[in-house]
Amino acid sequence: MLITICAVLCLTWFIWFSRGLSRRKVTALDLPRYRNRYPLGLDGLYRFYRSLYDDTFYETMQSLYSEYGHTFNLRALGIDFYFTDDPENIKAMLATQYDDFGKGPAFNAAFYPFLGDGIFNADKIVWQSARHLLRPLFARERISHLDFFERHFQLLLNHIPDGETVDLLGLFMRLALDIITEYLTGDSVGSLKNDENEFAVVFDAVQLTTARRASLGRLYFLASTVGYRKNLDKLEDFLKPYIEESIKLGRGSNNDNSYHFTAALCEYTTDHKVIRDQIMSLLLAGRDTTATALSWTFYELARSQPIWTLLRNEVSKLRGQKPTFDNLKSMKYLQAVISETLRLYPSVPHNVRASMKETTLPRGGGPDGNEPVICPKGTTINFTIHTMHTREDLWGPDASIFRPERWLNSSTSTSWIYLPFK
Ligand code: HEM
Incomplete structure (x- = not known):
């Protein structure tokens, strides 16, 4: 009996060891x-x-x-x-x-x-259902009302005095936060109106701790603090009334004039947690990505007079009118500048x-x-x-140079070597 057990153990160990060896051969x-x-x-x-x-x-x-x-x-x-x-x-x-x-x-x-089961933190079935839920809310007619961008942009201009140096990144962060909160809830947190905005401070702290947790992999819990939970509660307190109000008003309460994302989401679900989780994901998705992309664009424009002039010429064709969605789509040089920014500085x-x-x-x-x-x-x-x-073997010898022209009339396919949105 003992011999049989030993033989089985030896055989098991041998199979396990040789599998490990072959795997290690390939990986190591x-x-x-x-x-x-x-x-x-x-x-x-x-x-x-x-x-x-x-x-x-x-x-x-x-x-x-x-x-x-x-x-x-x-x-x-x-x-x-x-x-x-x-x-x-x-x-x-x-x-x-x-x-x-x-x-x-x-x-x-x-x-x-922070995100619960929101789209950014989801895999497989959970991701599919989040994606299914959110897709209709990003249809073109839902996102092409550009008027409210102008309102926030005018507030940003008040912070830029002539001839002085300003921290554009900080201002773009505030602009993007004001826009995304209004888009999501119908009310902006108004960080451009108030230098000491509590929501902005709390949101920054939550993002920082979450990033630290994520960078620790399986040891993520080491980066949690009592303050983290408190700040999360504050974010939830901000969202709660909008979610509850939208659920109470129910289906059909949202119309084109008063579109906001939370109410639109209630067309598809009235589950508080589902709505909360998706809204948190969009808060995360919408601020830093946009603000850093804008900052790097202006960084490069400030360094190149010819690029600035070409872009200005294209924008001047609007003759001071606010652009429509179609205007934006037809501005090829603007698109090239943005593509090039996201190539060199992906958000x-x-x-x-x-x-x-x-x-x-x-x-x-x-x-x-x-x-x-x-x-x-x-x-x-x-x-x-x-x-x-910025790999030269993929992009050519000028890979590290900001050159929007590479996007104009380019016949080279950039699929899978250019992934700013993946
Ligand atoms: C310059 C601006 C932006 C950039 C560069 C950007 C980039 C990205 C990237 C890289 C991902 C993939 C993340 C991952 O799967 O790990 C992503 C996903 C996503 N982004 Fe953005 N984003 C931007 C703006 C926005 C805005 C303004 C919103 C909405 C308000 C948004 C909503 C989303 C959503 C919902 C996803 C998840 C998509 C999915 O998993 O199917 N993004 N974005």
Whole structure:
């Protein structure tokens, strides 16, 4: 009996060991591994996190990709963290092997107190139902009323005295917050009217703690504080009356003149939590992305008189009239400037997915990095849109130069090498 048990155990161990060996062969030998100098890989992890906090993230990632290739493995504390800026691998995660990847449990847990099951924190069925719910609310006729942008923009202009230097990023953050809160609830928090706006302060604090939680992966809970819960409560207190009012008024209360997102959402659901979670996701989606894109656009315009002149000439054709949605669509140079800004300064420069089962990524292995690599279940895969957008082998020798003209009459396909909205 004892011999049988031993034999079974030996056999099980042998199968387990040889599977592990073959997997390790592919992941460890074929995928270039970050060379740690200290035990447990803490120096690699430290280098990555430090770059997030001292604003050297882009340079750090660029130097890592040039040293190790466009897909590599940083192993720390015995955990594999893959990094890639290879369009084929990103395409696999977001499209061709979509079912194999998701945001993953660590990401979900880090974001849950803030976003709940909102679209940004959802995978698979939860994501599909969020997407189904939100899609009609982004139909063109719902988002093409541009008048209220003008109202907020005039308030922003009051903060820009002639001939003085101003912090445009701070002002654009306030502009975007005022617009998104009005769009979502019908009422703006009015941060441009009030320098000490409490909602803006609370929203910043919640975003910062959530980002810290997310950057700690499975150790996300270490970044929580009592203040985090209190600030979340304050955000909820702000949204609650709008949600309750919209639910009370019920279906059909929303018309084109008084369109706001919360009321429109009540056409499809009256579940308080569902509405709350989606609204939080849109608050997150709508502010920093827009504000940073506007800031970088003006940064580049301030540095190039010829580009400024060309853009001004196109805008002058409106003869001082407010643009319509169709006007905006026909302004090709404006679109080129925005596309180029989002290429060099993508609002979401780095993102993350996790493998939901054992699977592969199409590239990164073998001597030339063109072979598939194994991706064990639960592997975190970081993908860097920012460095991919400035790769000379993909964009040409002027990849790092701001040149909106590259978008005019371009016959080159940019699908999967240009992903500012993925
Ligand atoms: C310059 C402006 C913007 C940029 C660059 C941008 C970029 C992105 C990116 C990169 C994602 C993918 C995130 C991920 O899946 O991990 C995303 C998703 C999303 N964004 Fe934006 N965004 C912008 C503005 C907005 C605004 C103003 C809204 C709405 C008010 C919005 C709503 C959404 C929604 C609902 C999703 C989730 C889509 C889905 O999962 O199907 N975004 N955006």
